Amino acid sequence: MAAKQAPRWQGRFPSRRANPVPRGVQGQESHICSRRFLFTRKSSPLPLFSEATNCQLLLRLCQRCSRTQPTTSRGSPRMMDQKPPSPTDCDHVPSLSPATYSDSIDVHCHPTDTPDSLNVIPTLRTQRLLVMGTREEDWPLVAGAAEKWPEKVIPCFGLHPWFAHHCPAPPSASEGSTHPPWLQTLTVQLESHPTALVGEIGIDGIAKDRTTDARYPFEHQLVIFRAQLQLAARMRRSVSMHTVRCHGHLVDVLREMLASGGGDGAEDDPLPPRLKHHSYSGSTETTRALLSLRSPHRGRKRASLPTPGSRMYFSFSAGVNGRSPKAMERIRAVPDDRVLLESDTHDARIVDAAMEDACRLVAAAKGWTIEETAETTGRNARRFLGEEG
Ligand SMILES: [Zn+2]
Numbered sequence: 001m002a003a004k005q006a007p008r009w010q011g012r013f014p015s016r017r018a019n020p021v022p023r024g025v026q027g028q029e030s031h032i033c034s035r036r037f038l039f040t041r042k043s044s045p046l047p048l049f050s051e052a053t054n055c056q057l058l059l060r061l062c063q064r065c066s067r068t069q070p071t072t073s074r075g076s077p078r079m080m081d082q083k084p085p086s087p088t089d090c091d092h093v094p095s096l097s098p099a100t101y102s103d104s105i106d107v108h109c110h111p112t113d114t115p116d117s118l119n120v121i122p123t124l125r126t127q128r129l130l131v132m133g134t135r136e137e138d139w140p141l142v143a144g145a146a147e148k149w150p151e152k153v154i155p156c157f158g159l160h161p162w163f164a165h166h167c168p169a170p171p172s173a174s175e176g177s178t179h180p181p182w183l184q185t186l187t188v189q190l191e192s193h194p195t196a197l198v199g200e201i202g203i204d205g206i207a208k209d210r211t212t213d214a215r216y217p218f219e220h221q222l223v224i225f226r227a228q229l230q231l232a233a234r235m236r237r238s239v240s241m242h243t244v245r246c247h248g249h250l251v252d253v254l255r256e257m258l259a260s261g262g263g264d265g266a267e268d269d270p271l272p273p274r275l276k277h278h279s280y281s282g283s284t285e286t287t288r289a290l291l292s293l294r295s296p297h298r299g300r301k302r303a304s305l306p307t308p309g310s311r312m313y314f315s316f317s318a319g320v321n322g323r324s325p326k327a328m329e330r331i332r333a334v335p336d337d338r339v340l341l342e343s344d345t346h347d348a349r350i351v352d353a354a355m356e357d358a359c360r361l362v363a364a365a366k367g368w369t370i371e372e373t374a375e376t377t378g379r380n381a382r383r384f385l386g387e388e389g
Contacts, residue, residue, distance in 0.1 A: 105126070105127060105341075106355055108130060108342035110132050110134065112142055122149055129154065130156055131156060135166070136167075156198065158198050158200050158228055162204065164220055197238045201228040205249070226253060230270075236272070243277060245281075247283070248286075274384050277290070279344055283330075284330070316331055317341075319344050327365065328364070332365055337376075339366070340377055341381075359374055
């Protein structure tokens with residue numbers, strides 16, 4: 001008897017009735033990972049998946065993710081009682097040719113959240129990864145990965161808004177100049193890694209503390225965010241930012257910073273050299289506002305600096321952006337030379353596959369071929385890193 005064929009991707013999300021969850025995966029339906037989200041999201045307008053990425057495969061991949069760590073519960077206890085899969089367990093082979101990855105830079109990921117996965121980093125097709133640090137405890141892991149695989153890992157250090165409430169606010173200028181220990185440690189990490197960026201930092205208008213079900217205090221997030229932006233500007237480091245449902249506040253913070261920096265030289269530049277909006281979810285109006293940011297100060301040296309709007313980059317992941325019905329419109333609103341790709345995954349084993357999905361998402365929105373998308377976003381990423389003019 002011929003083996004039953006796995007259901008193939010047919011351009012829309014199949015119902016669970018038509019494609020019953022296989023035995024062994026049942027009971028894990030509440031498990032969340034970026035690829036499972038893509039599978040279960042019936043309203044997505046996007047033909048995201050390649051021929052090779054059929055539903056069966058997604059479910060198997062999900063089963064693997066669930067054995068390590070749900071990708072959206074950053075910082076939650078890991079499921080240590082279950083054996084993590086070895087890289088060879090995973091049969092999700094990216095369907096794009098290795099050549100397509102020759103320019104690829106994953107500009108936002110969190111593989112240190114799954115330390116067991118880190119060893120696959122040297123084998124990834126994706127050329128380089130910007131590995132985010134989100135809290136003091138994982139900064140040494142990020143630093144360790146960058147020191148072990150310097151050709152592959154670009155470290156980023158920052159305090160994520162979901163962890164900001166654990167850390168005291170820095171004193172204001174009138175209160176004194178002693179920085180709290182976390183900010184001192186962050187400064188030391190950046191000093192010891194001259195190529196490191198600042199990230200992941202930002203503000204989140206909806207995330208809640210799971211233990212109390214309360215929103216993270218927003219004013220405190222703003223203070224912590226501003227302090228890190230100022231540090232990045234002072235140390236001339238680019239930043240990776242998380243902004244959810246508070247883009248108006250983001251624009252206000254950037255305008256305030258621009259207004260405060262009244263000096264006339266590059267050393268007085270109040271903004272970091274380049275700013276990346278990760279898994280960008282702002283409206284078209286916000287995109288326009290960010291791109292048209294100008295310094296209110298005039299001066300000969302200041303005029304030679306890149307305008308604030310020209311420093312903005314926007315990265316897209318299939319896991320977050322692919323879930324939104326506004327994804328196409330959002331990506332199209334971003335100029336071609338500012339679009340970046342990111343996996344936003346918390347497991348290094350998924351990086352190549354998630355980059356492939358991000359590439360397909362941007363290609364669909366921009367009307368580019370996969371090759372054009374890979375090449376353009378790779379070039380943009382090098383410019384974001386300051387490697388190309
Ligand atoms: Zn992130």
